[in-house]
Amino acid sequence: MIERRPVANLVSHFLLVIGVLVMAFPIYYSFVASTRTVAEILTPPLPLWPGAHFVDNYVQAFTGSLHRIGGVNLGTLLFNTTVVALAIAVGKIIISLLSAYAVVFFRFPGRMLFFWMIFITLMLPVEVRIMPTYQVMVDLGLIDTYTGLTLPLMASATATFLFRQFFLTIPDELVEAARIDGAGPLRFFRDVLLPLSKTNIAALFVILFIYGWTQYLWPLLMTNSNDMNTILIALRKMVSFADADTQWHVVMVTTILALLPPVLVVVLMQRWFVKGLVESEK
Amino acid sequence: MATIDMRNVRKSYEQHEVIHGVDVRIADGEFIVIVGPSGCGKSTLLRMVAGLEEVTAGEIAIDDRVVNDIEPAHRDIAMVFQNYALYPHMSVFDNMAYGLKIRGTPKDEIRRRVDEAAAMLELGHLLERRPRQLSGGQRQRVAMGRALVRAPKVFLFDEPLSNLDAKLRVQMRLEIQKLHRRLATTSLFVTHDQVEAMTLAQRMIVMNAGRVEQVGTPHEVYQRPATTFVASFIGSPPMNLVEGTLEADGLRFRCTSGDHIDLPQARHDLVGRALVLGIRPEHLLPADDGLVLTVQLVESLGAESFIHTRLGEAGPELIVRAGGLAALRFGELVSYRLPADALHWFDATSGLRIDA
Amino acid sequence: MRRTTFPNKVLPYLLLAPQIAITLVFFFWPAGQALWQSLYREDPWGLSSAFVGLDNFTRVLTDPNYLHSLQVTAAFSAATAVLALAAGLLFAVMVDGLSRGKRIYQTLLIWPYAVAPAVAGMLWLFLFSPAMGTFGILLRRAGVAWDPLLDGTQAFLLVTVAAAWKQVSYNFIFFLAGLQAIPKSLHEAAAIDGASPLRRFWTVAFPLLSPVSFYLLVVNIVYAFFDTFGVIHAVTGGGPAKATETLVYKVFNDGYVGLDLGASSAQSVILMAIVIALTAVQFRYVEKKVHYA
Ligand SMILES: Nc1ncnc2c1ncn2[C@@H]1O[C@H](COP(=O)(O)OP(=O)(O)O)[C@@H](O)[C@H]1O
Numbered sequence: 001m002i003e004r005r006p007v008a009n010l011v012s013h014f015l016l017v018i019g020v021l022v023m024a025f026p027i028y029y030s031f032v033a034s035t036r037t038v039a040e041i042l043t044p045p046l047p048l049w050p051g052a053h054f055v056d057n058y059v060q061a062f063t064g065s066l067h068r069i070g071g072v073n074l075g076t077l078l079f080n081t082t083v084v085a086l087a088i089a090v091g092k093i094i095i096s097l098l099s100a101y102a103v104v105f106f107r108f109p110g111r112m113l114f115f116w117m118i119f120i121t122l123m124l125p126v127e128v129r130i131m132p133t134y135q136v137m138v139d140l141g142l143i144d145t146y147t148g149l150t151l152p153l154m155a156s157a158t159a160t161f162l163f164r165q166f167f168l169t170i171p172d173e174l175v176e177a178a179r180i181d182g183a184g185p186l187r188f189f190r191d192v193l194l195p196l197s198k199t200n201i202a203a204l205f206v207i208l209f210i211y212g213w214t215q216y217l218w219p220l221l222m223t224n225s226n227d228m229n230t231i232l233i234a235l236r237k238m239v240s241f242a243d244a245d246t247q248w249h250v251v252m253v254t255t256i257l258a259l260l261p262p263v264l265v266v267v268l269m270q271r272w273f274v275k276g277l278v279e280s281e282k
Numbered sequence: 283m284a285t286i287d288m289r290n291v292r293k294s295y296e297q298h299e300v301i302h303g304v305d306v307r308i309a310d311g312e313f314i315v316i317v318g319p320s321g322c323g324k325s326t327l328l329r330m331v332a333g334l335e336e337v338t339a340g341e342i343a344i345d346d347r348v349v350n351d352i353e354p355a356h357r358d359i360a361m362v363f364q365n366y367a368l369y370p371h372m373s374v375f376d377n378m379a380y381g382l383k384i385r386g387t388p389k390d391e392i393r394r395r396v397d398e399a400a401a402m403l404e405l406g407h408l409l410e411r412r413p414r415q416l417s418g419g420q421r422q423r424v425a426m427g428r429a430l431v432r433a434p435k436v437f438l439f440d441e442p443l444s445n446l447d448a449k450l451r452v453q454m455r456l457e458i459q460k461l462h463r464r465l466a467t468t469s470l471f472v473t474h475d476q477v478e479a480m481t482l483a484q485r486m487i488v489m490n491a492g493r494v495e496q497v498g499t500p501h502e503v504y505q506r507p508a509t510t511f512v513a514s515f516i517g518s519p520p521m522n523l524v525e526g527t528l529e530a531d532g533l534r535f536r537c538t539s540g541d542h543i544d545l546p547q548a549r550h551d552l553v554g555r556a557l558v559l560g561i562r563p564e565h566l567l568p569a570d571d572g573l574v575l576t577v578q579l580v581e582s583l584g585a586e587s588f589i590h591t592r593l594g595e596a597g598p599e600l601i602v603r604a605g606g607l608a609a610l611r612f613g614e615l616v617s618y619r620l621p622a623d624a625l626h627w628f629d630a631t632s633g634l635r636i637d638a
Numbered sequence: 639m640r641r642t643t644f645p646n647k648v649l650p651y652l653l654l655a656p657q658i659a660i661t662l663v664f665f666f667w668p669a670g671q672a673l674w675q676s677l678y679r680e681d682p683w684g685l686s687s688a689f690v691g692l693d694n695f696t697r698v699l700t701d702p703n704y705l706h707s708l709q710v711t712a713a714f715s716a717a718t719a720v721l722a723l724a725a726g727l728l729f730a731v732m733v734d735g736l737s738r739g740k741r742i743y744q745t746l747l748i749w750p751y752a753v754a755p756a757v758a759g760m761l762w763l764f765l766f767s768p769a770m771g772t773f774g775i776l777l778r779r780a781g782v783a784w785d786p787l788l789d790g791t792q793a794f795l796l797v798t799v800a801a802a803w804k805q806v807s808y809n810f811i812f813f814l815a816g817l818q819a820i821p822k823s824l825h826e827a828a829a830i831d832g833a834s835p836l837r838r839f840w841t842v843a844f845p846l847l848s849p850v851s852f853y854l855l856v857v858n859i860v861y862a863f864f865d866t867f868g869v870i871h872a873v874t875g876g877g878p879a880k881a882t883e884t885l886v887y888k889v890f891n892d893g894y895v896g897l898d899l900g901a902s903s904a905q906s907v908i909l910m911a912i913v914i915a916l917t918a919v920q921f922r923y924v925e926k927k928v929h930y931a
Pocket residue numbers: 295300318319320321322323324325326327641
């Protein structure tokens with residue numbers, strides 16, 4: 001800093017602590033609730049420290065089946081969600097890498113047409129084509145399948161653009177050196193481009209994993225059967241604020257488990273996450 | 283070992299022609315430098331030889347095999363780039379070995395060849411490093427090493443020394459010479475730096491605006507520049523060039539400014555033509571009754587000085603090279619003579635050299 | 639434009655095939671369907687459909703429910719964007735000004751980004767539920783007639799806060815990156831000129847942040863339009879009395895739940911137009927950025 005400003009610094013810390021409390025409190029609060037009994041949860045205000053039922057509740061959530069959503073257990077839900085998030089992230093990265101590679105490193109008739117086709121998908125989020133997309137999925141028999149849950153979300157203009165942007169920064173001479181060394185296009189892709197894209201791939205992976213994990217509308221449309229639900233959809237089905245027999249402690253455990261993987265990814269891979277976010281600019 | 287033939291080679295980008303028909307034959311084992319100002323098409327020509335640019339018209343043959351449609355990888359060439367183009371994620375060893383690996387060379391053979399090249403370039407202790415852990419000079423060596431291990435028929439260099447500092451450049455120049463003496467591989471070396479060209483070349487190709495101006499040994503190019511462009515491009519400071527005509531006696535050269543220069547020997551054959559008279563700065567010799575010039579400015583470098591002078595009031599500027607430190611002041615009058623055998627004559631309209 | 643490319647003629651098509659196939663089947667085909675269906679009306683049994691021109695659009699655009707939803711969306715987007723941007727900027731400025739502890743605060747401020755909008759909604763509802771939420775109870779004890787499940791304004795407030803809460807992290811990261819990209823020498827020059835820290839912020843940092851702010855504004859509006867479906871669906875279901883029914887929620891509700899294909903498609907097409915407009919605006923920003931870069 002240019003000058004010492006103890007008072008200003010103190011004010012900053014004070015405001016930030018409040019900010020952190022606001023940002024973190026809802027999550028902390030549900031963690032506290034996930035360690036308490038239904039009775040405790042239903043007699044507010046809830047104390048601000050964890051209760052004694054951490055182990056009980058989590059064991060119950062994993063071993064018992066969740067009656068409101070047709071006896072599916074938490075393991076299945078987590079498995080589904082993990083599959084969906086990973087498939088979307090990995091699939092998107094692979095598909096985008098390939099198409100960005102084609103657009104940047106080759107000249108061929110129709111190149112600009114394809115580029116624009118990919119670009120226009122930016123303007124067609126699921127939300128604006130809910131019904132017809134749903135029909136297509138029904139016609140293709142993809143409802144309640146992992147394919148249906150993930151494949152349509154794998155085409156992404158943003159990931160393609162991010163890779164394209166990065167590929168454009170690779171010096172021509174590097175490609176030329178590789179050509180003179182005798183590397184064909186596939187070899188160049190594998191030996192040079194992929195290793196150089198590692199940090200971009202890692203950054204994008206974090207963003208896309210979160211994107212996949214937090215999908216809501218799409219799984220809502222794509223799943224009828226309870227055992228294909230993602231954890232978010234199941235969570236929504238478990239909750240009823242009007243209904244007295246909601247198992248709130250199990251709901252809270254589920255909430256925490258629905259939160260934990262992406263939050264962990266963000267916190268542990270913070271560097272990649274920030275890079276991925278700022279560079280992809282959505 | 284290979285010859286390179288370029289037969290009426292042309293290159294156009296879209297409708298725009300940038301290489302206007304180049305004809306050169308390079309002998310086996312020659313070290314050829316392509317020199318010219320930036321943008322004249324040196325790299326384009328080199329890249330056509332490498333196979334990185336398509337040849338629009340004409341033919342390029344390496345070892346009498348026309349290579350126009352042959353992939354760079356199959357031309358048996360190696361290239362060193364100005365920015366080195368090392369693979370950033372590979373170690374020095376892997377950078378050098380990559381081309382051999384792709385060609386399926388056995389592992390121990392790769393090891394042997396890389397070690398050999400590394401020893402030649404004093405890179406032995408750096409083999410495990412990544413390019414970004416190397417200095418500019420070291421990277422340059424790795425780029426050379428990558429070309430060496432392949433033992434190609436032809437080495438291509440595109441301004442490989444331009445990114446080095448002055449001292450390192452001189453050192454690398456010497457090393458490249460040593461390597462060539464040892465390997466005698468046909469080499470094409472592109473540079474815009476005439477000193478590099480003069481010191482490295484066995485023969486040089488001087489290019490300007492997509493055309494070859496002259497092909498010859500450094501001596502030929504320096505002593506008998508084929509065009510006014512070559513005369514002004516090679517040599518530092520450049521050759522003095524003065525436009526004008528010879529008077530009827532063939533002895534007095536009348537500059538376009540109206541001033542005149544008296545020649546030591548009559549040239550009746552040149553009377554009546556629009557001419558350019560050229561003389562190198564070092565060939566103007568002090569004389570009591572010579573051409574009288576007014577000093578404008580003196581650049582003293584210690585061992586030598588460059589005296590910028592003017593002929594008459596508004597006449598042509600002439601640069602004179604003098605040994606040692608010249609103690610001259612602005613406006614002082616100096617007198618120099620022009621030895622007959624040091625004069626160069628060019629046709630003013632075509633710019634071509636006129637030989638006696 | 640890249641100078642060196644590979645000469646292969648077939649390979650690029652193979653490389654593009656997966657993305658183009660998915661795009662055609664899951665983007666272009668349904669979008670085309672939406673356009674097509676928006677011009678037709680099906681009979682109630684779905685047996686036949688008749689071309690009705692722009693009738694579906696007229697119907698949608700004169701429907702008071704739709705116009706209400708448009709208003710709700712506009713208010714919701716504006717409120718969410720302003721709240722999330724202001725908080726993000728405030729945190730970023732505070733963190734940027736710290737000499738120590740930047741990293742800790744950054745870590746603690748970014749995790750809501752990883753929370754799904756639907757879960758964000760549920761977390762806040764859980765906190766503010768009138769029956770069991772600690773804050774809900776506190777509000778009621780303080781004499782507020784708090785019940786977001788029955789009171790439209792309160793419901794609106796709740797989903798706005800939840801939606802904004804989730805988005806603060808995103809804005810914070812971008813503002814912080816923007817602030818950190820401002821050369822220190824600029825601050826120092828202004829300090830030497832005698833500008834106070836607050837003044838320096840308004841005269842040096844803020845103008846330099848304006849491209850980022852503009853970009854974020856568009857992103858936040860797009861977020862509030864589309865990505866907050868989960869918040870609405872999980873918390874209010876568009877209620878009470880349609881007080882939180884945004885356009886996207888309405889498309890979903892009319893089409894998927896209400897099965898009125900023509901109207902739903904017309905709404906989809908209108909939404910598409912809105913996205914295209916927002917993207918165009920965003921692109922003007924990108925263009926500008928390219929010019930200045
Ligand atoms: N890919 C290209 N497209 C269009 N013009 C080009 C391209 N590459 C080079 N040129 C033009 O060809 C001429 C020669 O370029 P180059 O061979 O790179 O010059 P040099 O290496 O002598 O500096 C220049 O005028 C340059 O603008």
